[in-house]
Amino acid sequence: MSEKNKTREPDAGVPAGLAVVKGQFSLIEHPADLGFEAQGPTLAAAFEQAAHGFISILVDPATVSGKERREVFVRADDLEQLLVRWLSEVLYLYDGQHYILAECRIHEITPTHLRAVLLGEAHAPERHTPRTDIKAVTYHQIAVESGPTGTCVRVFLDI
Amino acid sequence: MIDGMIYADRHLLQQIEKDQTLEQIANVATLPGLVGKSLAMPDAHQGYGFCIGGVAAADIEVGIVSAGGVGFDINCGVRLLGSPLQADEVSDRLEPLLNQLFRDIPCGTGRKGLHETTAKELDEVLLHGAAWAVQRGFGREEDLARIEDGGCLAGADPTCVSSRAKERGHGQLGTLGSGNHFLEVQKVSEIYDAGTAERFGVRENQVVVLIHSGSRGLGHQVCTDYLEIMNGKMKKYGIAVVDRQLACVPIRSDEGRDYLAAMAAAANFAFTNRQMMTHWTREAFRRILGTGDLRIVYDVCHNIAKREEHTVGGRRKQLLVHRKGATRAFPSGHPALPEELREVGQPVLIPGSMGTSSYVLVGTDRAMAETFGSSCHGAGRAKSRTAAKKEITAEQLLDQMRAGGILVRGRSLSGLTEEGPAAYKDVSRVVDVVHGAGIARKVAKLVPLAVMKG
Numbered sequence: 001m002s003e004k005n006k007t008r009e010p011d012a013g014v015p016a017g018l019a020v021v022k023g024q025f026s027l028i029e030h031p032a033d034l035g036f037e038a039q040g041p042t043l044a045a046a047f048e049q050a051a052h053g054f055i056s057i058l059v060d061p062a063t064v065s066g067k068e069r070r071e072v073f074v075r076a077d078d079l080e081q082l083l084v085r086w087l088s089e090v091l092y093l094y095d096g097q098h099y100i101l102a103e104c105r106i107h108e109i110t111p112t113h114l115r116a117v118l119l120g121e122a123h124a125p126e127r128h129t130p131r132t133d134i135k136a137v138t139y140h141q142i143a144v145e146s147g148p149t150g151t152c153v154r155v156f157l158d159i
Numbered sequence: 160m161i162d163g164m165i166y167a168d169r170h171l172l173q174q175i176e177k178d179q180t181l182e183q184i185a186n187v188a189t190l191p192g193l194v195g196k197s198l199a200m201p202d203a204h205q206g207y208g209f210c211i212g213g214v215a216a217a218d219i220e221v222g223i224v225s226a227g228g229v230g231f232d233i234n235c236g237v238r239l240l241g242s243p244l245q246a247d248e249v250s251d252r253l254e255p256l257l258n259q260l261f262r263d264i265p266c267g268t269g270r271k272g273l274h275e276t277t278a279k280e281l282d283e284v285l286l287h288g289a290a291w292a293v294q295r296g297f298g299r300e301e302d303l304a305r306i307e308d309g310g311c312l313a314g315a316d317p318t319c320v321s322s323r324a325k326e327r328g329h330g331q332l333g334t335l336g337s338g339n340h341f342l343e344v345q346k347v348s349e350i351y352d353a354g355t356a357e358r359f360g361v362r363e364n365q366v367v368v369l370i371h372s373g374s375r376g377l378g379h380q381v382c383t384d385y386l387e388i389m390n391g392k393m394k395k396y397g398i399a400v401v402d403r404q405l406a407c408v409p410i411r412s413d414e415g416r417d418y419l420a421a422m423a424a425a426a427n428f429a430f431t432n433r434q435m436m437t438h439w440t441r442e443a444f445r446r447i448l449g450t451g452d453l454r455i456v457y458d459v460c461h462n463i464a465k466r467e468e469h470t471v472g473g474r475r476k477q478l479l480v481h482r483k484g485a486t487r488a489f490p491s492g493h494p495a496l497p498e499e500l501r502e503v504g505q506p507v508l509i510p511g512s513m514g515t516s517s518y519v520l521v522g523t524d525r526a527m528a529e530t531f532g533s534s535c536h537g538a539g540r541a542k543s544r545t546a547a548k549k550e551i552t553a554e555q556l557l558d559q560m561r562a563g564g565i566l567v568r569g570r571s572l573s574g575l576t577e578e579g580p581a582a583y584k585d586v587s588r589v590v591d592v593v594h595g596a597g598i599a600r601k602v603a604k605l606v607p608l609a610v611m612k613g
């Protein structure tokens with residue numbers, strides 16, 4: 001699957017803000033907690049969509065904007081672990097550093113690492129409508145599947 | 160490989176069969192160095208790696224420790240406070256009391272605590288647990304004897320807790336959390352064992368408070384961190400698991416020792432949490448009802464791994480008992496119990512779901528013989544959150560509670576419906592199973608008067 005090993009190079013002439021990649025996001029039933037699937041035309045797009053969807057579980061994304069830039073580098077042994085560590089990073093930034101991701105762009109991704117640039121802002125409870133606390137990202141039934149129409153990721157969260 | 164054993168009646172077993180609980184009990188049974196059986200309590204439901212409501216004991220010398228066998232919310236647990244008041248003395252003051260509690264105790268999604276700790280203070284919390292809080296005026300010295308392990312797990316090492324975990328935790332000390340965490344003002348509606356109830360400090364019609372909370376972001380991050388470490392190191396020890404959430408390492412490995420030291424630290428954070436909330440509960444009672452004399456009946460962990468001595472195959476053995484959504488249930492005479500409870504046995508606190516009964520039980524010799532001194536922890540989920548929300552609206556749920564005479568305050572309407580009674584198994588049935596199996600004995604039934612949820 002060539003998609004899995006693709007490194008996405010930054011687009012030429014990328015504007016100062018980040019492009020939001022069009023994709024899909026849907027919640028999955030779970031006996032106790034919450035799962036979701038996120039899709040995108042590429043691996044990077046699916047991972048970006050997963051992060052956006054993840055944030056939308058934490059807060060109302062319509063209340064989040066932001067120009068504070070952060071760079072993220074994640075290393076892993078395989079794609080599933082990369083996905084868990086990527087979302088765990090987003091969770092740590094939210095819960096530990098009180099930084100909420102508004103937009104993200106993964107400009108490099110392989111099965112064992114990714115580099116991303118985030119735009120977001122400091123968490124302000126009076127402005128950012130909270131939704132659901134997430135305790136952790138789990139490996140339960142985790143999936144990263146790529147095919148001709150794009151990539152779909154699935155992950156369950158302990159809430 | 161060991162056998163599995165489930166404590167359930169037919170109805171609960173049918174519910175257990177609907178998700179992956181049975182598979183998870185079987186998967187746990189394959190872990191190295193386990194003794195006895197891979198156990199599931201009647202409130203068991205699917206978890207991550209281990210089922211919720213699972214108990215698994217490993218031989219200290221040759222067995223494994225698994226971060227997933229404790230869970231993300233390390234020392235999620237329950238504390239029961241007994242007041243000197245009777246229910247009819249407070250009925251017309253319940254609403255202001257609930258409002259005061261809601262004002263004074265931070266709860267809800269993303270809520271920060273009232274006491275943001277410095278790095279040094281946080282390390283002291285992780286080392287000393289509830290004693291840290293008592294020394295700072297959050298409670299009394301005599302509180303500590305009525306908390307599992309005196310409110311402080313030995314062997315805690317703050318240096319084994321990552322900076323990320325500390326960052327997540329330092330602003331969350333003294334917060335209730337959200338999800339299925341709650342504080343309930345209740346009354347004792349029925350006494351099953353008068354002698355034991357009296358020794359516990361529980362009497363009919365008494366006003367009590369039940370607090371359900373855990374280690375917040377700090378504990379969640381500790382588990383996340385060590386799952387990654389254990390996943391990375393298993394191969395070195397020749398361990399392979401069928402599910403990444405079962406990642407484990409030998410207890411007697413550097414990683415095993417570090418995890419247990421970090422787990423103890425996170426457990427101490429949770430004990431401190433519940434101690435601070437106890438203090439604010441006392442203050443709210445004093446302000447609204449004229450007395451803050453609430454005494455701790457007991458405080459139990461239900462996500463933890465404990466070093467304990469048990470008899471296995473006729474021999475005394477040192478074990479590491481993983482309890483994930485299960486409660487310790489030690490009998491009378493056990494040396495781990497404080498002197499004031501040793502003659503009667505350990506209180507076992509079983510919270511119901513919102514609007515339903517909770518129970519006080521006592522540990523038994525049979526629990527020691529069959530379940531490594533363990534019992535159930537609550538009702539256990541029966542429905543997904545999305546299914547629960549489809550069944551009832553928040554307004555309908557609030558009407559139901561009001562019709563039952565129960566006041567409710569919550570920060571999230573969605574959270575209320577997800578945690579409504581229809582989403583959970585019947586706690587009375589769960590308690591009847593453990594009572595009937597003899598692994599804990601019913602002492603008292605508690606019913607809610609006012610509920611506070613995050």
